Amino acid sequence: MTVMENRPQMLAEEFERIAAAAEREGVRMEFIHGKLGVKAVPDGDHDEIIRWLMERCMQHRPDLWLYPERGLKIETCCKGHAKLDGTLAVKGSFAGQGKWADPDQVLMVVEVTSYDTDTDKRDREEKPGAYAQTGVPIYLLTDREACETLVYSEPDGHAYAQLTRRPFGKTITLPAPVGFSLDTEALKDWVR
Numbered sequence: 001m002t003v004m005e006n007r008p009q010m011l012a013e014e015f016e017r018i019a020a021a022a023e024r025e026g027v028r029m030e031f032i033h034g035k036l037g038v039k040a041v042p043d044g045d046h047d048e049i050i051r052w053l054m055e056r057c058m059q060h061r062p063d064l065w066l067y068p069e070r071g072l073k074i075e076t077c078c079k080g081h082a083k084l085d086g087t088l089a090v091k092g093s094f095a096g097q098g099k100w101a102d103p104d105q106v107l108m109v110v111e112v113t114s115y116d117t118d119t120d121k122r123d124r125e126e127k128p129g130a131y132a133q134t135g136v137p138i139y140l141l142t143d144r145e146a147c148e149t150l151v152y153s154e155p156d157g158h159a160y161a162q163l164t165r166r167p168f169g170k171t172i173t174l175p176a177p178v179g180f181s182l183d184t185e186a187l188k189d190w191v192r
Contacts, residue, residue, distance in 0.1 A: 045190035049112045049142055050086055052186055057088060060180035064107065065091045071100045072109070074134040082130065086110030086140075088178065107177045108138040113145060115192070128152050132160045137177055144191045149184050151175070 050068055057066045070087035074080045081100050088108040094101045109131055111123045123141060131139045132155035139152040139160065147168045152160035153175050166172040168187040174180055 043114070045144070045192075046085070046112050046114060048190050049144075049187060050110070052190075053086060053110060053140075053142075053182075056180075056182055061088075061178065063090060064088055064178075066110065067094065070094065072103050072106065072134075073100050074103060074136075075130045080130055082109075082127065084109050085112050088138075103134050103136055106136050108140055108174065109136050110140045110142075112142040115145075129159055132156065133158060138174060140174065142187060147188070147191055149182070149187065 050066075054066045054068070057064060065088070067087045067089065068085065069083060071081060071083050072087060074082050086109070087106055088110070089105045090107075093105040111127060113123050124143070128139055128141075132152070135155055135157070137153065137155065139150075141150040141152070143150060149166050149168065149172045151164045151172055151174060152162070153164075154161035162175075164172060166184065168191070169185050171181050171183050174182065
């Protein structure tokens with residue numbers, strides 16, 4: 001592998017300028033593992049899954065808040081940026097931060113797959129490594145195509161050491177520092 005292969009396609013500051021301009025036009029962008037990507041606009045079922053998860057988080061952990069559509073700086077080595085479907089943190093964690101916040105206080109990140117192949121591939125293949133490299137304790141992925149929920153945990157700085165998968169309808173545990181279980185039966189209502 002040459003040195004050039006490890007370099008991002010652009011600097012984080014360049015990405016931020018491009019993303020800000022694109023957002024004014026209704027386009028959401030991400031910069032993961034040095035690659036620029038467009039994030040699909042969520043559909044109604046996607047929104048319902050996030051709403052459902054917000055309710056569960058409020059019931060079990062009223063000290064936390066699930067921030068939808070939060071931009072985070074990820075991947076310390078590649079200076080990436082992701083626009084997450086949900087970011088769980090202590091209330092007030094992002095006060096005073098801009099569009100791209102530091103992930104230091106994040107307990108869990110959430111993605112719900114879309115039916116857009118590019119976004120879907122990033123959620124399944126690229127983001128687990130990026131979030132683990134950043135040190136995010138838990139990555140919760142709701143995979144609507146496979147009808148399963150995945151919980152990635154125990155980041156080691158490169159990858160998540162633990163992966164738990166459950167089909168929709170089964171209960172899945174979100175380990176510490178989140179520390180509660182989700183009955184995923186309702187997710188069956190929001191898939192094609």
